[in-house]
Amino acid sequence: MPPAQLSLEEVVDRLMLVVRQRGYDGASLAELSRATGLGKSSLYHYFPEGKEDMVRAVLERLETQLRAGVFEPLRASGSPRKRVEAMVKTIDTFYRGGREACVLANLVLGTSRSRFRTQLTRIFEEWIDALAVALVDGGVSRAVARIRAEDAVVRIEGALVVAGAMDDTAVFSRMLKLLSADLLAPPARAH
Amino acid sequence: MPPAQLSLEEVVDRLMLVVRQRGYDGASLAELSRATGLGKSSLYHYFPEGKEDMVRAVLERLETQLRAGVFEPLRASGSPRKRVEAMVKTIDTFYRGGREACVLANLVLGTSRSRFRTQLTRIFEEWIDALAVALVDGGVSRAVARIRAEDAVVRIEGALVVAGAMDDTAVFSRMLKLLSADLLAPPARAH
DNA sequence: GTCACATTGTACCATTCGGTCCACACGCGC
DNA sequence: GCGCGTGTGGACCGAATGGTACAATGTGAC
Numbered sequence: 001m002p003p004a005q006l007s008l009e010e011v012v013d014r015l016m017l018v019v020r021q022r023g024y025d026g027a028s029l030a031e032l033s034r035a036t037g038l039g040k041s042s043l044y045h046y047f048p049e050g051k052e053d054m055v056r057a058v059l060e061r062l063e064t065q066l067r068a069g070v071f072e073p074l075r076a077s078g079s080p081r082k083r084v085e086a087m088v089k090t091i092d093t094f095y096r097g098g099r100e101a102c103v104l105a106n107l108v109l110g111t112s113r114s115r116f117r118t119q120l121t122r123i124f125e126e127w128i129d130a131l132a133v134a135l136v137d138g139g140v141s142r143a144v145a146r147i148r149a150e151d152a153v154v155r156i157e158g159a160l161v162v163a164g165a166m167d168d169t170a171v172f173s174r175m176l177k178l179l180s181a182d183l184l185a186p187p188a189r190a191h
Numbered sequence: 192m193p194p195a196q197l198s199l200e201e202v203v204d205r206l207m208l209v210v211r212q213r214g215y216d217g218a219s220l221a222e223l224s225r226a227t228g229l230g231k232s233s234l235y236h237y238f239p240e241g242k243e244d245m246v247r248a249v250l251e252r253l254e255t256q257l258r259a260g261v262f263e264p265l266r267a268s269g270s271p272r273k274r275v276e277a278m279v280k281t282i283d284t285f286y287r288g289g290r291e292a293c294v295l296a297n298l299v300l301g302t303s304r305s306r307f308r309t310q311l312t313r314i315f316e317e318w319i320d321a322l323a324v325a326l327v328d329g330g331v332s333r334a335v336a337r338i339r340a341e342d343a344v345v346r347i348e349g350a351l352v353v354a355g356a357m358d359d360t361a362v363f364s365r366m367l368k369l370l371s372a373d374l375l376a377p378p379a380r381a382h
Numbered sequence: 383g384t385c386a387c388a389t390t391g392t393a394c395c396a397t398t399c400g401g402t403c404c405a406c407a408c409g410c411g412c
Numbered sequence: 413g414c415g416c417g418t419g420t421g422g423a424c425c426g427a428a429t430g431g432t433a434c435a436a437t438g439t440g441a442c
Contacts, residue, residue: 023301025216029430040431041390050431106300108356109292110214120356147365150353151346154366158349162341165299165311174338175345220400231401233420241401 008046009061011036016058020103024055024112052115055107059119062103066123069094074130080138081184087131088180091156098163098172105157127153131183138184152179199237200252202227207249211294215246215303243306246298250310253294257314260285265321271329272375278322279371282347289354289363296348318344322374329375343370 014035018027032054033040047053069090074083095102104123107116128149135145159175205226209218223245224231238244260281265274286293295314298307319340326336350366 023214023216025214026302028428030428039391041392041433044431045389101300104356105296105352108352109297109300111217113355117356117358121358124353124356150362151366151369154349154353154362155342155346156349157352158345158347161296161299161348161352162315162345164304165295165308165315167308167312171341171345175342178342219398221398229419230421232403232422235401236419 006037011038011046012054012057012061015054016061016103019055019058020101020106023106023110024051024115025110027051027055055112056116056119058103059107059116059123063119063123065094066127071126071130074134080134083134084131084138084183085180087134088176092173092176095160095172098160098169101164102157102160105161124153135183139186140184141187144187148183152183155179197228202229202237203245203248203252206245207252207294210246210249211292211297214297214301215242215306216301218242218246246303247307247310249294250298250307250314254310254314256285257318262317262321265325271325274325275322275329275374276371278325279367283364283367286351286363289351289360292355293348293351296352315344326374330377331375332378335378339374343374346370 014037015032018031018035022031029040029043029051032051033043036043038046043054044050047057070087073086073090076083094100104120107113108120113120128146131149131152132142132145135148136142140148155175156179159172163169163171205228206223209222209226213222220231220234220242223242224234227234229237234245235241238248261278264277264281267274285291295311298304299311304311319337322340322343323333323336326339327333331339346366347370350363354360354362
């Protein structure tokens with residue numbers, strides 16, 4: 001076990017905090033060490049391949065968190081509207097209302113895209129798939145559901161970028177509100 | 192003048208190429224030097240305050256490019272539909288159909304957000320304002336225009352992130368098509 | 383108690399980082 | 413031809429980078 005009072009998952013959580021606000025290139029070993037309270041030797045004991053290994057672990061943990069808190073609830077049985085609203089609420093909490101940057105976006109940008117491509121692709125695909133399932137269950141046609149699901153994920157990522165740039169969390173919360181209102185709307189015309 | 196065969200603007204263009212695909216933290220002086228063909232001493236001759244100065248110049252150049260190619264056309268007289276389509280086409284070209292990452296997003300993420308906050312904020316604000324003007328001219332109410340404009344910018348940024356993550360430019364081109372079709376649609380219900 | 387192994391602090395490594403210095407070129411007005 | 417200011421190559425800087433080696437701990441199982 002890690003430093004006796006810190007589980008490995010907690011260590012990875014702290015690594016995630018650094019990665020999500022410094023990115024791959026901006027997160028130095030010194031800072032990762034400080035954030036976890038572990039010396040470099042301990043860090044390399046748990047992550048023998050170094051920084052790339054640590055960030056891979058962050059991405060894996062994020063994936064399981066998303067799966068448990070977002071993807072599976074979306075695919076579960078129950079009111080589609082409730083499922084969508086659960087996703088929105090989880091996302092809102094996770095990004096602290098738009099105050100926190102996105103781990104995924106941070107790893108897509110910079111020099112790290114190629115390193116984590118397969119994991120990044122898989123996470124986004126699973127997210128879109130799961131959301132589409134909920135929409136189909138809510139009476140949206142399969143084709144429209146896919147388009148809307150992709151659009152929703154795009155809008156969430158975009159809102160985090162723009163909210164970060166303009167230092168205005170309202171951009172993010174407006175978007176979440178819009179999504180929970182529109183995602184299950186009848187085919188209408190737009191979309 | 193720079194190396195006689197390269198204007199200062201061309202130098203900044205090459206800096207932009209590096210920044211947009213490596214980010215602030217990932218762009219090393221060595222690479223910026225290689226990309227421009229200028230030695231470090233020359234780089235520091237034109238940008239006395241170093242890397243931050245270079246990237247500030249990149250951001251300034253991007254701002255004037257956007258102003259000339261996107262913002263002003265959006266505010267100009269003429270068919271609103273044509274103006275919106277001009278924006279979409281310019282953006283499509285600039286990001287090479289989704290193949291290139293966004294300079295802005297790259298500077299919002301990583302450790303560089305705080306350094307360029309005012310410029311980033313201004314660019315996004317001007318973009319949203321200009322787009323809203325075109326929408327109002329197209330008969331959209333002022334309030335709805337603002338929301339839609341912000342939403343469009345958010346979607347463009349988000350589409351670039353998701354397209355980059357999934358290595359799938361179709362995400363981006365689908366979004367651009369959707370935008371040129373929907374931005375000027377009648378109030379309808381959604382949106 | 384002792385043996386094995388997980389864990390850790392310390393010292394160290396080469397390389398690269400962003401950045402500076404300076405002497406020398408080059409052109410151009412005079 | 414002479415100065416002068418813009419540009420530039422190359423050597424150099426201390427600090428930080430990601431990463432390693434290893435000896436010393438601690439902690440359990442037996």
